[in-house]
Amino acid sequence: MDQPRLTRTVTVANRTGLHVRAALAIYNLARQFQTQVEIVMDRQRASAGDMLHMLSLGANPGQELVLEAIGPQAEQALDALAELFAAGFHEDDPQTGRR
Amino acid sequence: MKFADFMSPEAIRAELVADGKEGVIREMLRALLDAGKIEAPEMESIVKAILSREELGSTGIGRGVAVPHTKHSSVDQLVGTVGVSRDGVDFDSLDGEKVYLLFLLVSPLDRPGDHLRALENISRQLRDDRFCRFLKQAKTAEEIRQLLEEADNNQFAS
Numbered sequence: 006m007d008q009p010r011l012t013r014t015v016t017v018a019n020r021t022g023l024h025v026r027a028a029l030a031i032y033n034l035a036r037q038f039q040t041q042v043e044i045v046m047d048r049q050r051a052s053a054g055d056m057l058h059m060l061s062l063g064a065n066p067g068q069e070l071v072l073e074a075i076g077p078q079a080e081q082a083l084d085a086l087a088e089l090f091a092a093g094f095h096e097d098d099p100q101t102g103r104r
Numbered sequence: 105m106k107f108a109d110f111m112s113p114e115a116i117r118a119e120l121v122a123d124g125k126e127g128v129i130r131e132m133l134r135a136l137l138d139a140g141k142i143e144a145p146e147m148e149s150i151v152k153a154i155l156s157r158e159e160l161g162s163t164g165i166g167r168g169v170a171v172p173h174t175k176h177s178s179v180d181q182l183v184g185t186v187g188v189s190r191d192g193v194d195f196d197s198l199d200g201e202k203v204y205l206l207f208l209l210v211s212p213l214d215r216p217g218d219h220l221r222a223l224e225n226i227s228r229q230l231r232d233d234r235f236c237r238f239l240k241q242a243k244t245a246e247e248i249r250q251l252l253e254e255a256d257n258n259q260f261a262s
Contacts, residue, residue, distance in 0.1 A: 022216065023220070025165065061261075
């Protein structure tokens, strides 16, 4: 495969961990890019395109994760997702509810 | 966190009859009420809280599954139940499909970790096709209870 495979380390920065809202935010963002994104937590991997897979990680607040992206927009996808993680999935934004 | 730690066996419903999102949520909460896990004066407040949470984004996460939930001041530990809808319920799901398997959780205000652990367990089991199939095919609450026990004993996804 010629496509670049890039990685980025992120931390779960919200108070509740990788629960439904967080997973949905990741899912909705990742699908905007022509890229396969996987989340790696220790020895577990979960596709960002699979809600149940992500939720089954049960990633706690403070958990470090590695995002892996393969595809033409890998860099952009990782930039966007890293920002989402850093913002704690925008859970404390007054505008929460955007999909 | 095993199912036995938070699921209320008497509140399991193998045949939900309501046909709308609010309807099934009420039906499952009534089951928790009848099982003595939530208090009658709190019922409406809990319904509202769950529906408000749904407004932020449907918990119909695709593949025929929904995980409606809320934190609430009236419970001091996580309580949950599971319901199966034979005909499926429109839940405004991620994939546009109806929902057949619902896991409802009401957690205390100060323990987000319990909620996450329960969600982790539920999700892990639901990734197993056999678990989902058996759940959908269960004819009685007792069958579902046994299925959850088998899941706790790592018979499915581990």
